[in-house]
Amino acid sequence: MNPNLPLIHLVSDQTMQNLLPILSLKPQIILQVRSSDVRFQRKSENLKSALAEVRKLDSYCDYDPEIQDCKIESKSPSIEQVRKFTGGLQASFGGAVFNLTGGTKLMSIGAYLTAQKENQPSFYCDTQSQQFLDQETGLNLFKEEAAPSLKEIAKRLNVRVALAAQGWEEGKQWTVDASNPELVPLSEIDHENIEKYGAEWISFRNQLRSHIRRGGEVTKEDYIRCQSEPLPLTNNEDFIRFFEQGVRVCLLRKTADRYYVQVGSEGATKTNLKSLNGLVRKLVGLLWELKVGALLQSESDYTDWISNFKPIGNSNSLDVGETDYLAYSPKDIGLTIISCKSSKPSLEHWESLLSRRERLGGIHTKTLLAIQSVEKNDKQIVLDRAKRFGYQVAFGSIHPESLNI
DSSP, rough: TTTOOOOOEEESOOHHHHHHHHHHOSSSEEEEEESOHHHHHHHHHHHHHHOOOHSSSSGGTOOOOOOOOOOSSOOOOOOOHHHHHHHHHHHHHHHEEESSSSSSHHHHHHHHHHHHHHTTTEEEETTTEEEEOSSSSSSHHHHOOOOOOOHHHHHEEEEEHHHHHTTOOOTTTTTEEOOOOHEEEEEHHHHHHHHHHHHHOOOOOHHHHHHHOOSOOOOOHHHOOOHHHOOOOOOOOOHHHHHHHHHHSSSEETTTTEEEOOTTTTTSHHHHHHHHHHHHHTTTTTHHHHHHHHHHHOOOOEEEEEEEEEEEEGOOOOOOOOOEEEETTTTTEEEEEEEEESHHHOOHHHHHHHHHHHHHHGGGGGGEEESSSOOOOHHHHHHHHHHHHTTTEESSSSSSOOOOO
């Protein structure tokens, strides 16, 4: 592509379809054409945030194009308004390349008419078929100039670029909580016991949880019990191996061949009660999350992911709480929200993921519920609910069941 020719694209709710061809053609001037609707002023800023993330990638570290905001003074521009507006833009530069993907249908038609009249290159970014589709109004840049294909570009992106394209800026709107890599060996033992013993291990694990916490939150009585009473007895060597690993990572202690929960020695303080609540999570839910992380690394199509995504500031609302994993797949050119549950999720959890999906990535974001185990009678209930919500669901893995959605 002639670097002196600007790329004209149309601003809409989705930024990725405008970002991908930019990364293929690398224009030095980008003209963002939008309506006067203030909503699209904010959307136009998302491209700048995404390009800032892109510049952190080796292949684009020196790419810093000039971006101009070009506003049509109408909230809903007509075909003729767009045709005249884009015609004036391309004339002032002696030509332009047109991306017809964004904007409204009328805006796309108006821009196409300009490209057709002036014999300027135009294309459509089809993320579903993963192609840049030439519209035969001028030179086919992706064929004649051998620009990188959409599939090639998709492989270069990551979670942070995809988030920025949706208006989520790291450090200002989101961060990640600390992970617990020291618990990975314990998570492996937990999962091995699930696969080997099934309901027997789940029942025993539930006993451990009830020993630590009888109700919703740890109480003073729970603390006293954990301090003085040992955990349930077992002769199963694999269950004992779980205890021994718990001792190694300082979640448990061993005294006279019995195992106890590791509690603070200062009494039932708020800090110690909070630590006990966290210990319950580490012994059950967190272990499955860590196993999912290992599966992402060893047997998935995802090329990038982050764990413990957490909104901050004004973005921290109830409908976008902490998310176990956000993963990026070049095949989908978008994000997948991965929610890890050790057992059948509540209906409230299913519903909370709807707004989370919309806010974190829009229509191109998928949701995967990775459930460690469910009772036999509950499996079909979960599958039916996943179909209704439009989620993927996996049992004991990250490979979705077939739902025929």
